[in-house]
Amino acid sequence: MNLKVTSLILIFGYFTIGLAAPARWTIQTVALRDYEEATAVAESLSTLGYQAYTEFAMNNGSQYTRVRIGCFETRDGAERMATHLRGAVTASAVPQHLSPETTLLHCTDSEVGFFKPNSWSIVYAGNTAIVFQVEIFDHRGFVEYNNGTWHLRMKSEYQELLSSEPLGPFFQKLIEDKPLVFAHLSEGVSAVCPGLLLWHTQNTAIVDDGDAIVSCRITQIP
Incomplete structure (x- = not known):
């Protein structure tokens, strides 16, 4: 060559030469025990135009409400958006696998x-x-x-x-x-x-x- x-x-x-990721990704911004507080965070992010949503999760016998943003076909795409969010729009932004029960309609590749x-x-x-x-x-x-x-x-x-x-x-x-x-x-x-x-x-x-x-x-x- x-x-x-x-x-x-x-x-x-x-x-x-890269390989496609085996699953879709999303970005978790926070997980709160107070459902109303989590809903308020999601609504605030939605007002800014982010595809924010909530979902329930259990940890050590306690129920939490996750606030997550978007759907991404690759981890790199999720990480690029997380970098945009982290420290500027949200305190935390961590790529996570998208849950199968998510009701989002569109994803970004x-x-x-x-x-x-x-x-x-x-x-x-x-x-x-x-x-x-x-x-x-x-x-x-x-x-x-x-x-x-x-x-x-x-x-x-x-x-x-x-x-x-x-x-x-x-x-x-x-x-x-x-x-x-x-x-x-x-x-x-x-x-x-x-x-x-x-x-x-x-x-x-x-x-x-x-x-x-x-x-x-x-x-x-x-």
């Missing part, structure tokens, strides 16, 4: 497209695809998101185009001065992933989440 391909894999290859090198830019943003030009160790390549999949290209198949009219249901808000992407879902507006919204289509948002460019795709829970 030549140096050019190897260099680009350093920023792109994380998810091309987050996938890292590439970890950001010093030089990167958007060279194409159309209705169904977005293409980034990346440079690492003086080598240039293109990372493309198209129809739900990330691709690494040595050259772009698209002519330069920057669309100004995204088609998806996503929009940007700041929560505690941190950028967060929301979506209009059937059950209402919901926060789906942290980061700056770069582009979106019908069910996917592409965001700049600090260290990486990430796709956040909305999935339905059967």
